[in-house]
Amino acid sequence: MHYPISLYQPDDLEVLCGFLNRSWEYDAITPELLEEKLTGDPFWMPQAIFICRDQEQIIGFMQGVMRNIRGIRYGYIKLMAIDEGYRRQGIATALYQKLEAVFKQQKVEVIRIYDVPLNYWMPGIDPRYTPALCWAMRKGFKRFGDTANLHVDLSKNNWETKINEEKLIEEGIEVRRAYPEDKQAVLDFIQDEWALWRHEAEMAFQDSPPSIHIALMEGKVKAFSAHNANNKGTGWFGPMGTHPDLRGKGMGAILLKRCLKDMKAMGLSHSVIPWVGPIDFYAWHAGAVVDRVFWRFEKILDK
Numbered sequence: 001m002h003y004p005i006s007l008y009q010p011d012d013l014e015v016l017c018g019f020l021n022r023s024w025e026y027d028a029i030t031p032e033l034l035e036e037k038l039t040g041d042p043f044w045m046p047q048a049i050f051i052c053r054d055q056e057q058i059i060g061f062m063q064g065v066m067r068n069i070r071g072i073r074y075g076y077i078k079l080m081a082i083d084e085g086y087r088r089q090g091i092a093t094a095l096y097q098k099l100e101a102v103f104k105q106q107k108v109e110v111i112r113i114y115d116v117p118l119n120y121w122m123p124g125i126d127p128r129y130t131p132a133l134c135w136a137m138r139k140g141f142k143r144f145g146d147t148a149n150l151h152v153d154l155s156k157n158n159w160e161t162k163i164n165e166e167k168l169i170e171e172g173i174e175v176r177r178a179y180p181e182d183k184q185a186v187l188d189f190i191q192d193e194w195a196l197w198r199h200e201a202e203m204a205f206q207d208s209p210p211s212i213h214i215a216l217m218e219g220k221v222k223a224f225s226a227h228n229a230n231n232k233g234t235g236w237f238g239p240m241g242t243h244p245d246l247r248g249k250g251m252g253a254i255l256l257k258r259c260l261k262d263m264k265a266m267g268l269s270h271s272v273i274p275w276v277g278p279i280d281f282y283a284w285h286a287g288a289v290v291d292r293v294f295w296r297f298e299k300i301l302d303k
């Protein structure tokens with residue numbers, strides 16, 4: 001492999017976006033979304049984003065990022081692509097070697113592919129990208145799980161929740177959209193149960209009005225649902241959560257539908273319920289169907 005590799009620079013964005021769209025058969029990304037994956041990552045790592053060029057032309061790209069989750073240091077290949085005309089020449093391998101060296105320096109213990117909590121493009125490798133599966137296996141990654149993105153046709157329902165919300169009021173539970181001033185209460189609630197979702201909740205609070213709905217009991221947040229918190233503008237649903245003590249009261253279904261109603265009002269034709277999870281819940285309440293599936297890979301680094 002004799003093509004030079006350099007670090008990504010912000011003015012590469014537009015050209016890089018065109019390159020990714022040419023190289024990915026099953027994905028289309030906009031400069032805004034790419035920016036969200038790059039500088040929009042809460043732990044953005046400019047020293048781990050590599051571009052390979054033939055003269056001026058981009059022929060390879062690999063972005064790495066890290067997370068510290070429950071005491072384990074994870075490194076991720078967050079995005080990658082090699083120009084179709086330059087494959088099987090070791091370019092992805094050369095980019096990966098650079099990335100792995102950065103990860104080793106940072107004492108990363110486990111490397112995964114694409115499924116980056118907080119800010120991600122897709123939650124694993126879509127197995128239709130068969131060369132990517134072959135590549136991952138050859139590089140020492142092992143498949144450890146699968147996940148799916150569900151598809152909801154927003155036109156099929158009006159997503160009305162009024163009657164069920166009135167029933168909850170009788171039980172002392174109020175469901176409504178979160179106001180900007182609810183932000184701290186929502187973040188505190190998430191902190192106790194699902195600290196990893198904080199960033200996405202913050203992203204949903206960036207919208208005006210916030211793309212987040214909450215259920216309150218005695219004035220305290222007990223459940224929430226968000227959308228437009230990752231891959232903004234694409235109909236991305238989630239995260240959502242109900243306090244364990246209050247599950248089974250139908251709050252989750254109401255909160256889900258409130259988000260779907262918002263997305264329909266935004267003019268979207270469908271919603272993506274990503275990285276699932278309880279398929280039956282979404283199938284039952286929203287007519288969601290399995291759309292894309294993803295295989296998850298990891299490699300444990302030697303200590």
Ligand SMILES: CC(C)(COP(=O)(O)OP(=O)(O)OC[C@H]1O[C@@H](n2cnc3c(N)ncnc32)[C@H](O)[C@@H]1OP(=O)(O)O)[C@@H](O)C(=O)NCCC(=O)NCCS
Pocket residue numbers: 023024025080081082083086087088089090091092093094114124125126129130131132133134135136138
């Ligand atoms: C996956 C991808 C990045 C691999 O890039 P690459 O530069 O061709 O990979 P390398 O040359 O480093 O391949 C190293 C090894 O991986 C394996 N491999 C790569 N592509 C393969 C293929 N099409 N079939 C079988 N094995 C393959 C081989 O063992 C290869 O070594 P070899 O050529 O000596 O046999 C590239 O195919 C690509 O960009 N695909 C489309 C985008 C994509 O899938 N992105 C990831 C989405 S999750």
